[in-house]
Amino acid sequence: MVEARRPTLRDIAAALGLSINTVSRALGDKDSVSAATRSAVQAEAARIGYVPNSLARSLVLGSAMTLGLVITNPSNPFYAQLISSIELRVRAQGYSLLLLVTDESVENEKRATDALLRSAVDGAVVVPVQADWDHWRRVRDSGIPMVFVNRDVPELDCDMVGVDNERGGYEATSHLISGGARKLLVLEEDLPITTTADRVAGFRRAMADAGLEVSAATVRAVPTKRYESLALPWQPEEAYRFASSLLAEGDRPDGIVTGNDYFALGLLRVLAELGLAVPGDVAVTGYGDHPYAGYLQTPLTTVRLPAAEVGTTAVDLLLRRIREGSGGRPRKTLIRPELVVRASSATG
Template sequence: MADSRRVTLKDIAKSLGVSVNTVSRALTGKDSVGEETRARIKAEAERLGYVPNPMARSLVLGSAMTIGLVITNPSNPFYARLISAIEHRGRAAGYSLMLLLTEESPDGDQNAAQTLLRWNVDGALVVPAVQGDGEHWARLSDAGIPLVCLNRDLADLELDYVGVDYERGAYEATRHLVASGARTVCLMEEDLPISPVADRIAGFRRALADAGLTGERVVSVPTRRLESLALPWEPADAYRLAQEIVRGDRLPDAIMVGNDYFALGVYRALTEAGLRVGEDVLVGGFGDHPFAAYLNPSLTTVALPSADIGVTAVDLLLRRMKGQDDHDRDHDRADKRRLPAELVVRASSRRGVT
């Protein structure tokens, strides 16, 4: 049976007749090893199948060379793109990624914070869970681990944040529906107590107020993330609520939804009632998920800069980890960054356009 024992620095040293210290210095890039010797050691390490032990390396370097990433649900297309951008940017800087999932659970949130502390990661990027006061994240920061909140801001805590300007995005989307002829607009939004939802509602209300329109309507859509972890949202509840809207006394001119998945339910309810999306009722979404452009009619929606958020967050975290900061602000002051979203106008909000 083949020897499955992990190859060590000692094995490489014995094979080449050099010291373990020389092998270690060669593989960690220390200048005190000649280039010819370094090349021989690297070639032998590759031949023997040597894989560095991250725990041992962290003890030598005094750093885990690891960034923690805590998110709620990886099946959300927004987070899928975010993870990819963060992993790519972190790897380019020499850091590995430790991914932890909370599934919107307060207990999962606290366990993630404890895990990151136990593994002594160099820094962490965190999408906070729905409930809880976030003190466990403050304790992680107080322990000397730099922390950047992603997509959801913990406004009561002095923590860095990189997310989307949801308020502006919702404002622009609502203003577009009004400009397209809507005088009554209904917003179907998630029932989660998180900053993106609050910001979208604020933007929606501001756009209607600026247009001099009254009689706003916000419908709260139940979120079943703890019942079914496969998808971040359920179109079924949006479908049921849209049916109630269609059967009601006042059919709105337009329906805007907090995410594109809800639009799937709205489309079905309107179509079954014999109403034409984009003609009888305008529809706007949020997220610009891959299916949005292929619905019939294609869905007007707000595209979110998920990759830019990932890159910006990693760069900010790296500066915090290195103790660097912009010259024009206090290093101890939290950096709150909201990146712009882009309204993508398609047929669902333009009467007569196919």
């Protein structure tokens, strides 16, 4: 059996009677090559199935033309959309993308940083786990530019692009208050990450602005299976079980802000089983505007996240750092989310 051989520049040159250097310049769209020659070279390359050697190209350019993307949980709808927007932007700029998934594990994240250093990527877009950052310091000190997305690591003083989650939590809470709710609580997941903390901070600020009290019982952390199976998204059943027990205690709120639409889904089922009207007895908001949110029996008021804008902004900032160097102050960009009002909080 004869092993297939990868087509080379030499094969194109021999077929057209050109030098290898001319073929290389033609495929690189150099001005020193005539349009006719460039067309002939490109046609022959397509005919024989020539694919440029990216390693050789990186040696010539002094660049791997590859960006890293380190993500925590691609099953999260926000991150799925983020990945798509980043890949499109990266490809449009002539780069390849190296995707590494950590599943919220520090050990997986350390392996991801090792992969980035071995691959000699030109830069990296990173959603950090936030439990440790010495390995990210090593990447930064190696000279690889990084942009953190959605979660910051202030200790490293790097660029960051994310959603203004404090604003999102504030607007969802203020909306319920403006509709007449006075006894509110928030259901959040119990992972120690800044996105959760920021949403809760927004809730607290809205309550304070309205002169409403926030007690220890007002902010409730829903035990999440994501500690056990981090490759999964949030589970409605977690909020369902938690809210069933909580609301059975009797002292019921008239407004509930949830930290994600999955929790809202579980909560809505509990309220229906208890015979409580939404929004007549309890108004509810979600967070994320997942595809099902507008198609529930009681369509869900929620906060729509600008995932695509976050992704493209992060890539553009990273490429600017690659071109211009790492000098200058780190840029922190927060993009405002959008409150989408539907029937679960409507008052009229």
